[in-house]
Amino acid sequence: MTTKTHVQTTINGEPVDFLCEPRQSLLECLRDVIGLTGTKEGCNDGNCGACTVNIDGRIVTSCLVLGVEAQGASIETIEGIADGTNLHPIQLAFLEGAALQCGICTPGFIVATKALLEKNPDPTEHEIRFWLANNLCRCTGYDKIVRAVQEAAKKMQEA
Amino acid sequence: MTTKDYDRNVVLSTQNDFKVVGTRPVRHDGVDKVTGRAIYGADYDASGLLHGKILRSPHAHAKILSIDTSKAEALDGVQAVVTAADFPETADKTMELGEDETKLRDLRGNILAKDKVLYVGHAIAGVAASNPHVAEEALSLIEIKYEVLPSVMTTDEAMADGAPILHEDQTTEELGNDSGIVSNVAKHFQHIKGDVAEGFKQAEVIVEREYNTVTVHQGYIAPHNGTAFWSADGRLHIWCETQGSFVVRDSLADLLDIPVSMIRVTPTEIGGGFGGKIPIYVEPVAALLSKKTGTPVKIVMSRKETFEGSGPTPGSKIKIKVGATSDGKITAAHAWMAMEAGAYAGSPVGAAAQCVFAAYDLENGLIDGFDVVVNKPKTAAYRAPGSPNAAFGFEQALNELAEKLGMDPIDLRLKNVATEGTRRVDGPVFQRIGAKEVLEAMREHPHYQSEKKSGSGRGVAIGFWFNIGFDSACNIALNKDGTVNLTEGSTDIGGSRTSIAMQAAEVLGISAEDVRPSVVDTDTVGFTAVTGGSRTTFATGWAAYEAAQDVKKQCIERAASIWDVNAENLQMEDGVISSKSDSELKMTLKELGAQLSDTGGGITGRASVKPRGVGGSFCGNIVDLSIDEETGKITIERFTAIQDAGKAIHPSYVEGQMQGGSAQGIGWALNEEYFMNDEGRMTNSSLLDYRMPTALDLPMIDTVIVEVANPGHPFGVRGVGEANIVPPTPAIANAVYDSSGNRITQLPMSPVAILEAFKS
């Protein structure tokens, strides 16, 4: 029985290799092994969306992915959304829209929103709410989050 | 950069002569939170960190006969195991937990059970290991023998004759009097105003009904967590998500019997609280494990542990009787309320009693409250604790009364509304309050004026919550470039550090961005009570106001000595110190800052306050909904929240509080509940089955901020964090009635419950 597996990935555009046990989720690997703690744990069973990351162009809850499954994958986390010190329009929209209170769900929402707007640049309110239904927020009542997503969509289309 | 001011969020301002207060700057901690850089409790790491896990009771009520930890200790990778026996023996005493008080013995018993377990999920032992998987494996190797006892899960069961008793030494307390009767009723109190019997005699219309609510959870997204490092020098360091770092510190000092000064608590960013992160759970266990291992130990609860092992808000039974004359004047009202405290005394029934009639000027009122222990987790505060339960009853009864009287429900409320000078049923007299203004804003709101959609129902209700004062401290240091650094001790859950900084900025005449606020550890700022009770922007904001006044005074004095003039001749406005008589004498804060070191040293302002003049806040809701008659499912179509903020320091975050409280209230109304099975076990302890609203379950939530200045605060602030969760459950129940003609008297109004009600 090997104890640890060598996993080669690309994270936020940079090659990252790590060692992990098969029982460690990608979420545990990101947080405890690699030190990217921006991806949060709220439930560990795929129902809160705080651990949402993008793997090979599609969003997943990283608590329901084994670290070893990430071999060869390209992963985007909240730490990779901004371009250096230039915030992404979605991040700006969340800031200017006061779309966060405690902020623990924010990384998951931003990663999920980015995937939405890449697929659907001009979503309706219903499409936004549907796409984000797997991301729970307990502070905001979603109002300002939905508006921030609408604002970001507008800004990104104008750009 | 400022935050958005949306059309559907209205501020009815009364005072606009501020430069910073009332504006919408981007929050200081925002960038860290949108980039994933902010460090929350579970993110904390330290050299040599061990991971702790907690073994919990599978029984709702049982004697612990024996605990054998030897096999767990022998497991490879396990570093230490602790149980209640590792706590030092200390005499019992009552502890102030900011706004809650509890017996030290109860707190200790809740953190690690000693002789008895009192609920499923009750912590019994802690394990520290090299990784969390090993720690969890070790839990299954701890052998415990139990003698299972019968349990009680509701106030009815607990108050019944011959009910199993949780605490053999608990007798009913009646306002300072020990009844001497061993009972699950920890406390009974009564408030009386006037003559209720006479009042009901005068009534021409009477409504009388019983309402029931069940246990619900705050549902913060970040589970409880804490890291402890008990250093070889005897100092205990804690990093945790808490609503009150000083409460954590002082509780640990009592539990562990060490001096307060030997403990430093560093509050991390906090992933939601809503009252649930006032009590401590894992921190003492991590501390005991760290003492044994000499290394830092981190414990993070799972979601299931968060449901079963933290503090939800209680289920309750509320009986309401209210009578009025035919012109709508309420002649008498009686509220009988029993609330589940959970495993140890201390339900929010006392607060519920002070809220239930708060919006109304009653000549005759009677309130009975019972604090009842049951075999469920010890309840904790949850946003206006107790008040939503009470309002679910009384605010429905009022609508029933209005219907019988043929009155508009808002008109009925306005006819009886409490104003400045109204004596509450619990005794004290209201100072200036905004209940009337909130009701008037509701009546005039386009939502209330609009035609209902065909088939929709509309409901209204209002709710009340206090502000509390309590201790807050703040330090402000002037920098060489005229900016300031502000340190404070109120952990920031929803943007409060910015609303606090804005109050200092207003005094100093500088921008919010030129004040850099930090929430610091317990070594670094004076005692500050919990972030709770709608007090943070009010009280810590006041401390910031006072500390800024201190800075301002010192700046003027320093300028006076630089110019060699009398300080009384100087003033400071918009960040510029100037002479009242000599227009040549002018100096900006930046210019002063640059000279500080050469003119006597730095300037630091400080303040510790315990303010009075606390105002209360009222919030009203208008809700439109439709019901699928075949499935019983409710769709919220339109929702408006209207709340008195006194003065909204940062309107965007006041709106955020209102929208968030509304969403929690809607969840409470529609689907949230602890499903308990026959063994007293919660069967839905996941975020899949504990159904909090998703983005798809809610409409936009429109807001109106009413500003009836609180005369007790320098800027007129009223705390806004809580009252907004109070009206949604009765407003929705009133809308269900409007839509269907069915009165729902039990929460939640889930689809199955609605259909059952329609049938009967």
Added chain:
Amino acid sequence: MLPTIPYVRLRLHLNGIIDIKYDFFSVRTDNQGGSLLKWIDYQAPESVADAVKILADSNGNARPLAGGTDLIVQLRVKDPRVNAETVVDIKKIPELNQMDYDKSGGLTIGAAVPLHLIYNNPDVIKHFPAIIDSASLIGGTPIQGRATLGGNLCNGAPSGDSIPNLVAHNVVATVAGPNGTREIPVEDVCTGPRQTSIDSNELLVSLYFPNPGDGFGANYIRFIPRNEMDIAVAGAGVSVKISDGKFVDGRVCLASVAPKPILVEGSSKALIGQPVSDEAIQKAAEAARDAASPISDMRGTAEYRKHLCEVLTRRALNTAVERAGGK
């Protein structure tokens, strides 16, 4: 003191009638179950043969891993029915990742194809649009990035949202084992809660949707208290085939109201040969209600669930008829 008003429990005192003979999801009954994965071995074979060999060599202690959205949760809570020591990642096997629309008008979907690829597939959208009903409501968006129809079927939950839909589409499962491959009609796959007729040494390779021909329409709907992110209280997957204004075929399969998804013969009987009418649909819906044998649990009472079967079947049939061009 007020007189006590009788306290009528709307939920019929659920405490007293919960009877977990079988559950509809991973109800966590073991408090020591924990929240982290125990030790597992991980294998990622690149051919069906290799995968089958690993499964066969594991004496029933291995589980195929596709999206993992059920399996990983079950392993975490130490569900005794899913006591795997080895997980076999099947996503590196090419044929399990394929989607083929063939000349006969049938569609093959590999067992490891995630839902988001299914509902974005042009052939699915054009020829089998009703599959999207299920594929777009299992979990939320990030779950659909991983979860598969194959996994939903093999998990064998009575509440599986795609199974009634597969049954309604007459789908046939292709399963590979040590002795070669075999085909099983989907309605024969689930045998009980979390139990299937696929052996522990067998691997689901693909699902075949035969060409339903003209006049076909299908629909899956479920009832949940929230609008997303929930386990079906009840679900109905239906299909109809209409010719000359008459039902020439009709299938109704229910979720969450029995130990396994149930194909309701009575509903088919009520439809086939009848003119398309509200009356026929209502009879089929009532047959569905009568066929359901739900339990009362935290998701709803038995009575409520039976009632929902009627409502959902009626609504789903109406949509299916519309899609078939019958209305």
Added chain:
Amino acid sequence: MALVFIPSQMQALTNGQARVEVEGTNVKQIIENLDKLHSGFINRLLDEGNLKPSISIAVDGDIITMGLIEKVHPNSEVHFLPAISGGN
């Protein structure tokens, strides 16, 4: 003299009287003087000289912040209330 409101649950000590006028310039004096008029209040309100944790006191509508040394004015109202838990 300050006006002390006697809660129903304490009116057994005052023979049913709901309001009592009491001399005193702070809460401690009020309680002591009330106890002289109607014996038993010290026992109900204080524990070893400190206010019992289950009790809170309001003077002129505000919950007191200075404990027993809280000032009471000649026309003040004093209320004894059950201490409440809660907050978010």
